[in-house]
Amino acid sequence: xxxxxxxxxxMANVILIILAIFCLLPFxxxxxxxxxxxxxLTHNGYSFFPKxxxxxxxxxxxxxxxxxxxxxxxxxxxxxxxxxxxxLLTVLFAYPLSRRDLPGRNIFSFFIFFTMLFNGGLVPxxxxxxxxxxxxNTWWAYIVxxxxxxxxxxIMMRTYFTTNIxxxxxxxxxxxxxxxxxxxxxxVLPMSIPIVATVTLLVGLAYWNxxxxxxxxxxxxxxxxxxxxxxxxxxxxxxxxxNAQGGASINQDIVLPSSGIKMAIAVMGALxxxxxxxxxQNYFLKGIIIGAVKG
Numbered sequence: 001x002x003x004x005x006x007x008x009x010x011m012a013n014v015i016l017i018i019l020a021i022f023c024l025l026p027f028x029x030x031x032x033x034x035x036x037x038x039x040x041l042t043h044n045g046y047s048f049f050p051k052x053x054x055x056x057x058x059x060x061x062x063x064x065x066x067x068x069x070x071x072x073x074x075x076x077x078x079x080x081x082x083x084x085x086x087x088l089l090t091v092l093f094a095y096p097l098s099r100r101d102l103p104g105r106n107i108f109s110f111f112i113f114f115t116m117l118f119n120g121g122l123v124p125x126x127x128x129x130x131x132x133x134x135x136x137n138t139w140w141a142y143i144v145x146x147x148x149x150x151x152x153x154x155i156m157m158r159t160y161f162t163t164n165i166x167x168x169x170x171x172x173x174x175x176x177x178x179x180x181x182x183x184x185x186x187x188v189l190p191m192s193i194p195i196v197a198t199v200t201l202l203v204g205l206a207y208w209n210x211x212x213x214x215x216x217x218x219x220x221x222x223x224x225x226x227x228x229x230x231x232x233x234x235x236x237x238x239x240x241x242x243n244a245q246g247g248a249s250i251n252q253d254i255v256l257p258s259s260g261i262k263m264a265i266a267v268m269g270a271l272x273x274x275x276x277x278x279x280x281q282n283y284f285l286k287g288i289i290i291g292a293v294k295g
Contacts, residue, residue, distance in 0.1 A: 034058070034263035041259045057260035061233060061268065071226040072272065078142040078225060079207040085143065086150070086203045087196065094154045095184050098161035109158075116151045126216060141217035142225065147206060153199050160195040161188060208273060230265040 033046050037054035044051065062068060096102050097109055119125070125145065135141045165188055173183050189196065214228035224232065 030263055031267055034260055034267050036260060036263075038260050054260065057264035060261060061230070061264055067221075067224075067229065068226070068268075070222070071224050071229040074142075074223065075208060075225040075227065076272070078139070079204055082143040082147060082207040083200060083204045086147065086153075086207075087200050090150070090153050090157055090199060090203075091184070091189070091196070094157035095161060095188060097154070097158045098165070112151045112154050116155075129217065136217045137220050137223065139223075142207075142210070142213055145213055145217070147203075147210065147213070150203075153203070157192075157195050157199060160192060165191055205273065209269070227269055230269055234261060234265055 029046055029048060032048055032050065033041065034057055035053050035055065036047070036050040037052040038056065040050050040052045040054075093112070097105060097112070099105070102108075120128070129141070129145050130136045133140075133144070135144060169187060170183055173187055178186070209227060211225065211227035211231050214223075214225055215231075218224065218228065
């Protein structure tokens with residue numbers, strides 16, 4: 001029996017290692033391609049062992065390092081503030097909906113579910129945010145439109161509260177004189193670390209990767225986030241290439257690293273998350289284990 005378990009464990013470890021390698025290979029290819037010479041990419045395609053390396057893509061992106069650093073600071077600040085606001089509002093909305101004795105509970109649930117099916121569309125939303133709320137060229141443009149609170153996350157968190165928080169524990173706290181705020185802070189949230197951590201991670205990634213809000217509502221160069229700035233650089237390269245193909249005068253000795261820039265942009269956009277995530281992984285896993293034991 002012991003030998004069977006040991007054999008199964010070895011086999012499971014081998015399978016997981018193979019799966020991990022398959023997950024890592026595309027990202028390794030992405031990094032290598034970002035350092036590959038443009039002509040090599042054009043003639044030989046993508047390879048783990050390119051014939052010629054080049055830093056032209058990163059040189060192009062880092063011509064103005066001050067702008068890049070500023071855009072990283074903007075994206076980091078927006079991600080932190082937006083994630084905290086989003087998770088706080090999600091918890092404050094989901095917890096009352098999880099209580100069966102909430103007056104009008106079905107009505108509020110319908111309102112939040114309705115937003116998952118219907119919306120006003122892009123043009124009405126743009127008019128509302130710019131003319132009524134005046135968020136254009138403000139920091140609120142990154143945080144509020146469509147990202148302040150997701151109905152899906154509210155429903156997911158409400159379901160977790162309903163199914164994993166024992167009603168008897170909440171009733172006992174009420175009998176002892178605890179207020180709803182105290183119950184939420186001292187009982188519900190400590191028992192809901194897995195769902196809170198999951199929503200925080202998903203929301204944080206959404207804020208960090210968002211560039212549409214900047215495209216719609218920001219036209220100041222000093223307010224571009226890193227995703228918006230990198231996307232703008234990519235469009236500039238495509239514009240130069242299209243002009244070159246259209247017969248516009250351009251130095252023929254210059255080879256724009258268009259494919260390499262795409263790879264470099266992907267690397268620079270994902271790099272901060274890849275650096276930060278390992279430091280929070282232990283807390284994330286610990287939160288899941290504690291939540292499972294307490295649940």
